[in-house]
Amino acid sequence: MPSLPEALAAIVGAPHVLSAAADTAPYCTDWRGRYVGSALCVVRPGSTAEVAAVVKACAAAGVAVVPQGGNTGLCGGATPTQGEVVVSLVRLNRIRAIDSANNTLTVEAGCTLAAVHEAAASAGRLFPLSLAAEGTATIGGNLSTNAGGVQVLRYGNARELCLGLEVVLPDGQVWDGLRGLRKDNTGYDMKHLFIGAEGTLGLITAAVLKLFSRPRQTATAWAAVADPAAAVALLTRLREHIGGRVTAFELVARPALDLVLKNVPGSRDPLAGRPPWQVLIELSDTMDFDLAAPLEVVLAAAMEDGAVSDAVVAQSDAQVRALWALRENISEAQKIEGVSIKHDISLPVSRIAEFIARADAALEAAFPHVRIVCFGHVGDGNLHYNQSKPAAQDNVAFIAQTDAVNRLVHDLVHELGGSISAEHGLGQLKRTEILRYKSATEMEMMRAIKQALDPRGLMNPGKVL
Template identity: 65%
Template sequence: MNDAHLIRILRELLGFENVLTATDCMAAYLADWRGRYRGVALCVVRPATTAAVSAVVRACTEAGVAMVPQGGNTSLCGAATPAFDGRSVLISLSRMQRVRALDTANNTITVEAGCVLQAVQERAAQAERLFPLSLAAEGSCQIGGNLSTNAGGVQVLRYGNMRELTLGLEVVLPSGEIWNGLRALRKDNTGYDLKHLFIGAEGTLGIITAAVLKLFPLPRATATAWLAIASPTLAVRLLSDLQARFGASLTACELVSEAALALVRKHIPGAHPTLSASPWYLLIELSGGSDDTAQRDALTAFLETALDEYVLGDVLLAQSGEQARRLWALRENIGEAQKRAGPSIKHDVSLPISRLPEFVERADRALEQAFPEIRIVTFGHIGDGNLHYNQSKSAASENAAFLAAQPEVNRIVHDLVHELGGSISAEHGIGQLKRMELLRYKSPVEIEMMRAIKRTLDPRGLMNPGKVL
């Protein structure tokens, strides 16, 4: 089957308007959010149903053409960007936006893969429920992509990542067959839990088309505070005390360096916190109960004690929902501020929480010795041990040469992460960015197990080739 014949078949299946071949129409699908990866596709298709996805996959498989699934295209590792050879069909799930079911008694919502995360949050809130996945790209990222990268975000501390928030999946396999695993059960010990093969697989084993997700009671009260602190060591101690005092009410605990906040101040209009400069900051949030005032009073009482014990700098306790949103905006805009400041070398690492201070101290020292005048931007989810640890040069003219040193930078960072028992990818996935790194840090046994699964489900290697493995 030649390319023209395949495109004719796809147009018969989906309609002319849902098979894009013009360069200008495809452009937005062929570059990643960071602008680091660009590719070429035979065409972009936009199915609206699981049956249509299945038909597209069968046609591509028959033609021997590779497929690249794509959600909101917010990947930071190039996982949803096709190769340059122009031999793949990019399958956008963006038209699959139905909420199939919402069961308040079972606290579940069944949604299609193209649903934007924020829309799922809002639909749950309308039913007085919470879908707790929350991250900076929630206004554009899609559930299928969240599942394919096992997204985490700021509330993993309390609710877990996507793997823990998912009860069931519907998946189109590389053969075109549809696996209906949309079970809304919290207990199901009937053999292998197959959904976990596809969560975090970045579309290399099949295309997720729908999911059953967990919901929770909508918190009635929250308390949010931004603290100036001296070091990550104090942050870890404070986190432990917060957990001991508030237990599951501690929803989020975010660490931000002064270098990260400085970029937000510079590049995001209106981001002007009243706090004085500090080496580090901690953003914490409590949720639960029914009274905002009671939550704030409890947090205030705790912080008054902590001020003496931890010698904190300024403390800003939000007095309204709007103030809380402004504090969270400081944290959530770091990625956008970095993008506006220019390219950087990004690391998404996780470590045992107890080893985070050692990692920051040793990695900073090694990088500053190897690369004088380096700018290290550190922030992340200290509550679950996940740091975004990024490097660039302050002078834009020096960045091109610095980016060429990424292998050396990666070796310093990732070798230390591995030594301390951590992971080189906490929530962004592997994509194209970390394929070779994976070979260095995974054992040969692990790599062969992963390849065996890939060979079994996708023997022709047509599903998102060049990603992960």
């Protein structure tokens, strides 16, 4: 009998089965370098039929499968642990169909987010999911983690942007749910089982995505606000006066911006005086409408009542790119500084200021001189709230207290009605932590679904549950 790698090579071709340690190594660690595992092999199928045959062969051999896209996840959800078969979907990268009249795009799971953007643009449309890792992150991974990004405020996260899926189930069957319907009340909406499930219930191989009209006008501003409460008040004011044109609203604390200014060449502080809190605002409209004028009116009114102390409205595409680079380079700049304790949390927008004030005070009391890097998508209630010590020798001891830091932060998030995972998923990082915050009933419901679809536990074991 052939070995499993040999059987997989017969399905996908020998060049697309990697077994040597040097070849599998890039697939066996996560983007942050937090998790390092091992794989029996890495297999790269080129079609849905090949994915189905690979999964069926693994099921017959009783070998677990770890789906992987661009491997840009932040919670170890796509990292093998103990000799599973990694199924890399990057060769499933075809654009299957564009339906401009229906405003839908059907793509395979291995398409990068950037490729999806290009395909939408070729039809004069917009696919609004926007992440800093768009050049490597794949749409299958985006859906598996229910990715968010900077435009959730206006367009919703990955779940809201998907109409249909094609999925290979744990036994190798293919479920064809590639329907481009906005209305379909024919029972359970099965696609929602797989979106956000991190590959624990099946492998997403293709999706029908929603498209939107492309904006004709945008306006971008960077403003200094007195504190997070003033930022939320400014967001409310923008929504009241400009409505659905508010596309993004990002909060950036001074320590986060300082990391970018220090570690990213060419970065410049947009405002004088080193304000402690800033927001990045973007408006867009499909009509040929001067958005800078109403944005300036709102900012001027906020400056009069002290909520905003200074602001700049971008006057060119280059200035827009420079402002966005300051926000999008925060994670990379922090990575350069070393390991930190990271929290991807969500809260009701109305509780964000309270959370930051209380969490900052509690952390400083428990861990004097802690560096808190706070930034995120305040428009939809999602904060990235990270901690470290500036000195490397102090940071080693601080990181060793990760559990205590997490307990302080996550307990407060839970108290205020929030979630300990907003857009990164649970993966390996939070699968035990979530037991403290989800009810026993909810966990049993999740386990029941897992048991029904994957009774042998062969789909991405050790993740989520």
